[in-house]
Amino acid sequence: MYPKAYISYLAHFHGDRDYFECHEILEEYWKSINGEKESVWVGLILTAVSAYHHRRGNFSGAHKTLKKAISIFESKRGDLAELSLDEELLLENLNDLLAAIENKKPYTSFAFPITDKMLIASCIQECEFTGMNWESPSDLNNENLLHRHLLRDRTDVIEEREQARREKNRG
Template identity: 50%
Template structure:
């Protein structure tokens, strides 16, 4: 019922808190499965993960900007989080609280996205177990490989994709 990538996203988001991986998983899914609309619900989830990544690194402006964009998308698609198995009565107030925390530069705290569908919850728990981490653990703020993932990852593919896009753009001019 739910895309495998969404389950994997939720497992990372609520499990090992690898928000960068959350971004990577859903960005790939979004590119492959949609019209690449910038206001897709998938982009909302991607931006939410990016916001949490920035907030944890004390980049409050980045957290605020990306969360504002995510909230705009989720508001535009206010019925879709229900279809995505989330409890919107908890989800939307949670987003508002996160925005205030970014604006007031409050210290990062782990959150758990409120899943209302028992089958989705069970699938996420199984995914966490499969990946070897626990659901609902707080972020390990000493794990540099997760906290600063953008600095330690291999960017070869990203660079190649950007060069190819630039080449195609110049060829179309």
């Protein structure tokens, strides 16, 4: 009923709180379905990116990405319901979070208001399978979790960009 990527996203979002991984998982899925730039998937990606920035103390980045996510969600309420998210509660919670970010309040873990018990059960099962604990708080001492974008291997990305540059110069 739900894409595997969505269950994996929710498991990471509520399990190990690896927001960078959440972004990676849903971006890959979104690209595979030739998603539009204002899709609910982009809103979910931006929510994870905002949480990543907020946890690192990047209030500007957290604010910008969360504000865009809220805008998308406001225009995609029906899509949120199809993903078994309580749209009113989600928007209320995200607007409260946006206010906290504007006031430079420290990061705290939060949860999506999921309405489908079977979806929650699938996410919990995914967490158990991958060694995560559902709804555990973020580990603020885990440097890999906090600074993942700085620590990842970017060899493939750099090579892809270089290849594109070479092809552009040939054309």
